[in-house]
Amino acid sequence: MTVQNNDQKWVIGITGASGAIYAVTLCKELLKLGMHIHLVITDAGWRVLKDELSWPVHKRADCLEEHLGGLPGTYEYHPIQDIGASIASGSFRTRGMVVVPCSMGTLAGIAHGLSDNLLKRSADVMLKEGRKLILVPRETPLHAIHLENMLKCSKAGAVILPAMPGFYHRPANMDEVIRFLVGKIMDAMNIEHEIYQRWGEHHEHLN
Template sequence: MAREKWIVGMTGASGVIYGVRLCEELLARGETVHLIITDAGWRVLHDELDWSASPRRRDTLKEHFKDLPGELIYHPIQDIGASVASGTFLTKGMVVIPCSMGTLSGIARGSSDNLLERAADVMMKEGRKLILVPRETPLHAIHLENMLTLARMGIRIIPAMPGFYQKPSSLDEVVDFMVGKVLDSMEIEHDLYIRWGEGNGKQNKENSDRQN
């Protein structure tokens, strides 16, 4: 079977672990990931995950994802001539995770100031799947208006708001819940979390006890 092609963008918002986990899940399934990371995104990778943000960035990515069967293709943020900048390059869609408010604003305005914004613009003009995972709080009116503009165009907005009804016992489980919600919107099957009503009965019993 041919590998599916997905574009993943990571920006300077906190929560870059969400983007890393999504890449891991896609590559573990043998998919092709075209990865774009903003300069601020590399700064967050360094600050939150201790990844090297030196000029040898490809080596950092290659080392982290080396044991996964999929194909990772990294595109520098200023490479506006990259394959993913063209609508003739076919992909299943794009996820920006995490998505900063600056990047979200650029996408909403169609500015295409860098490769990530251009790739997102291509998804919109070609009618392909585009999913944004904003991670910011609190939100002011401009943030909300930009999200509303995109939502009205059919762009899926999935704020990084993990659920806790599954009683996560680790940070990994919290991250997996959010990544699972993204995979749901990508229409990719997964087992990163137990769906409501599909557990061993404990979840439903506790819910019934609360209602009674």
Template sequence: MVMEAKATIESSESKRWVIGITGASGAVYGVTLCRQLLAAGFHPHLVITDAGWRVLKEELGWDAAHRLDCLNNAFEFAVAEGRMTYHPLNDIGASIASGSFRCEGMVVMPCSMGSLAAIAAGASTNLLTRSADVMLKEGRPLLLVPRETPLHAIHLENMLKLSRLGVRLIPAMPAFYNGPQSIEDIVSFMVGKVMDSMGIQHNIYKRWGQPNE
């Protein structure tokens, strides 16, 4: 019985991913990733910066004054039903702020240059950057999806520093060999590339050499 309980706990922990959404353009990327994780049976732990909420409002029409309502509407009541956990940005005592919280890793999608710089500097000024710092210190996967152009030397130096620390950098650079017909196709490609790096099986974009259906 003890062994069965332990196995159940470990299985549950392997289904957790921390997902961060920051103030870079492309909030739909993070939202779509969360939807795909939920559909695949994972439990996302979501944290959104204040600037991230501003972008969600500007790009997706979310009402930042009613955050839980927005999340439940976007994710089919996953928060209310306990299939997703939302952590307020300033809740520095949240579970994901501790190295004792077991999870598979963390994805920040999209990742602003400001958040990327804070992570590179080890500046745990809010729950998102603290969670990223936890991933680094615990040796867990940390994937960042920067969305900025053009890039200057500080941006590039910060990304090089993080890459040398083992962080996976997946810039929001969609491909066109798969013949995208809509914004949704472009978003699906980027989310699929991230899920590839997360080690999660999916079929949400057409791969190179895959025949047309």
């Protein structure tokens, strides 16, 4: 029997907040490293993939294969209402989960333990099993309920990593802005990478 290395398995959740390009870029980087992704996307997440990246989402399997296929790693797509999927159980071991981008609705559901779809249930599993859960909210401005929900998730063990790119590396284009944020996510995942320029590396151009 072949046993997959749990360190190479991550759950990636994509919701209806703006910033789908962050999720797609992260998936590609993980697949380039030969990792295995369990992918779950909300209906609103598919809508944003269509609106922001022009994915023809009426052919979901074809979309995923076109953009994520052919890389060293592998991915498995789980429909949002498939509560019987492997990632809905704590006995199915993974290294952790990233929700990127994380809408305020999904954040609220996670904060209050409302496991009414596979994405929220998977996030709940990460918290109860003490695994890494990284939430990447993309909303502004934030009102008190948003902030309280972030605090609840943080106290429960989640990492709150807002989609706030840095500019000290003087990005030359949008791709460098995106890769900075994705690199910060991978840092939180404890995955080695070189996709953005860190502070102190070639800093002389900032003087």
